[in-house]
Amino acid sequence: MFESAEVGHKVEKAVYAKEEPKLREALLNAQFDLSQNGKFATLILIGGVDGAGKGETVNLLNEWMDPRHIRTVAYGEPSDEERERPMMWRFWRSLPPRGEIGVVFGSWYTAPIVDRVIGKSNDIQLGNAIDRILHFERMLSDEGVLILKFWFHLSKKAQKKRLEEIESNPRTRWRVTKLDWERFKIYDKFSRISAHTLRETSTANAPWTVVEGSDPRYRSLTVGKILLGAMRKRLTEKTIPKDRVAAPLAPVMDNLQLLRSLDLKQKLDKKTYDKRLEKYQGELNLASRNKKFRNRSLILLFEGSDAAGKGGAIRRITGALDARQYTVIPVAAPTSEERVQPYLWRFWRHVPRLGRVTIFDRTWYGRVLVERVEKFCAEEDWMRAYSEINDFEEQLVEGGAIICKFWLQISADEQLKRFKLREKTSFKRFKITEEDWRNRKKWTDYEAAVADLVDRTSTEIAPWTLVEAEDKLFGRLKVVKTVADRLAKEL
């Protein structure tokens, strides 16, 4: 992996003096075109050995281009707000929006490599981390992010020399710490594990470039030219290339039965409902104050056709909790800040801290429901969403979350009845819109989408609960009971 970066690449001063101004202007122009184009973000990952010019190169990129549209982020120790969320939350927080350039130091590669080097993880764990990274970068790339990864390399000898040089200069001495020398001692192991990681994660959509770090002129021109080439290529492409195997075909099996087989006749009388609701709300309240819950979080997802009773069910949940502990996120059209980010970004930002509850009224499943049915996104985009979502939820669970997902089902007749009733009662008028009437016409399409969604995303760690909501009382109770039972099991 690193052989070609130990041959002593050099660029002569005269050559550099001639090429640098041209490269600089070209990069500045490309950056301008990127911001005008506004269709993709450019993400530059910086990794490698100490003393190989990582910081210098990034500073140079900021000098060459307009630093006002470059977001450079370095990740040190996570803050407490970050520690209480899945590991990737901090990276999602600072993704560059479309039209901008993001530079990431100490990215998602640092922890997996370092953990393996110091023996905190084994090969299998490193393998899992690599898989996660592959999924993540694949998703970013599919969402249009241009990803460039640079690994700054120095041979063992060159690194030693470089560290000594920096240390001997009083103006730069501060940059070499004990940690650097300790890391140097494990150069070989670090090198081996890095090489392995780079090999496994150098993909067509997010390739690694290993840059020999000993000659500043060489490494600067190399990084600048590769960046320029990649940006120019993407800018001239008519459409963003989808580097993916052909999307799998939509399932043809008739799994509409899934919803139609639900027994919507199930009912509860008011008295039984009141009694049982009190019981389960009590359990839910108790669980939310359980000491063990301080190290967990609860994420509730509500989907369902319009007027299926999501709001009512949510209120039976919040009614059992302290308002200081929960947040309800009504998912509507994305804001302008959300529209310039990958699809899941708007949900990542609402991931709760430990000890908290977040309730989503409509969710990331909109991608495979409304966006699929209304053709707001291409088939290949919603097809890939299933695995992206599974990956997202897996990370939430690893971060301590307990996830319950509810689909509330009513019959078309019942929906019509509720629509008409709502139009009459001003009390609930805010729940009925033009769109609701339109959606109704696509009842069967939605049924198919729901069947697929349950098929593909009902996992052991984040199962779907189909709720027979024709009778409001029956539906609400099932929701509250499911959450209470789940918490009892998990805590």
Add this chain to the structure above:
Amino acid sequence: MFESAEVGHKVEKAVYAKEEPKLREALLNAQFDLSQNGKFATLILIGGVDGAGKGETVNLLNEWMDPRHIRTVAYGEPSDEERERPMMWRFWRSLPPRGEIGVVFGSWYTAPIVDRVIGKSNDIQLGNAIDRILHFERMLSDEGVLILKFWFHLSKKAQKKRLEEIESNPRTRWRVTKLDWERFKIYDKFSRISAHTLRETSTANAPWTVVEGSDPRYRSLTVGKILLGAMRKRLTEKTIPKDRVAAPLAPVMDNLQLLRSLDLKQKLDKKTYDKRLEKYQGELNLASRNKKFRNRSLILLFEGSDAAGKGGAIRRITGALDARQYTVIPVAAPTSEERVQPYLWRFWRHVPRLGRVTIFDRTWYGRVLVERVEKFCAEEDWMRAYSEINDFEEQLVEGGAIICKFWLQISADEQLKRFKLREKTSFKRFKITEEDWRNRKKWTDYEAAVADLVDRTSTEIAPWTLVEAEDKLFGRLKVVKTVADRLAKEL
């Protein structure tokens, strides 16, 4: 203050049963109208003694209205991200957007009152905190936020009884902690200081309502009705009332001389510039790595007419810093999330952590520059901005920030020359827009606005530096030197 809340207010069960459903429907309708109107946020502050029903009332409000559009926030210990910023940052973070309701527990009143009670602060410090609160709430109110403050009160006897009751019930026992009893011991002192604080902060634009907390039915109906009344009143008002004294008149003195008296002929030759730039950039770099800087932050503000060289000056600063340490915020049109918040919100969100540098390319002074000159906001709105800005910057400095503010001045002739040059060189084409040509026509208006701004906001803690930028080298050097000198003085 609290006398009227110790008389034993009560609401009979039958009365409550009759009034509650009506109130509930009316509140839900008002909430809907608020979200449709979208012109103001409703902010509900909750304070008072323990056991007086604060939590219960908020839970009830969430039950009565649609919890999806209420943001309930409780402030406990600040997170490390919050601790490294001015005290008010955490409150700004969670302000409700227009059209929504925010409920705040443990608001900006908690710390000042508690600190005074436990003797951590004296009367003067409490007075200062109260002044700050008055400014803050006045600003919120002027920005259209509807503020309601509820103080839940119990007489000493009633509180004791209440705590004992809660403690004796196994289901609620958890809610009474040792801390509650300790606080009870200082009831009198707490009561006296709270009463004083409430008196001083009960203003026409943000009045306190003291609610007797012993009868749940009474307190629920009271809070609900006051909230309903206030929302309804605001909703029916044609324009948002400006509860303020008449805006002070714009100054008539001819302080245009301020800018015209700058000696724009000052120049530097390239050789002197290079030598001195290296010196000051070196000092700046050293200062940014000074241990003392880890407990400070640096905020640089750049304003100036178009083509005055803000970008070039910023690059001479960033060139001296590590890219991992700074962020440049180019201020353009606000995003949709920013537009539904008070004016300063979009700047508060970029306040740096300790040890970091934030550079604003255009700033909150846009309010008293472009928004004033182009009449994007009413005179009373930009007039009040001066003191709001001074208050904001004072808080930044108290939070550890070092602030340098630059106005870059060129002559109208020089600007024209630069515009024409830029149109020719593609290299810089991104800097010249239609708007730039338009702004030029209002040169004198801008001059007057700048003179006022310097007059009113050049404070000892956050002074303006007027930069003669006709000669680029001279201007850039002055900027870098000013920052370097300032850091040397402060660290």
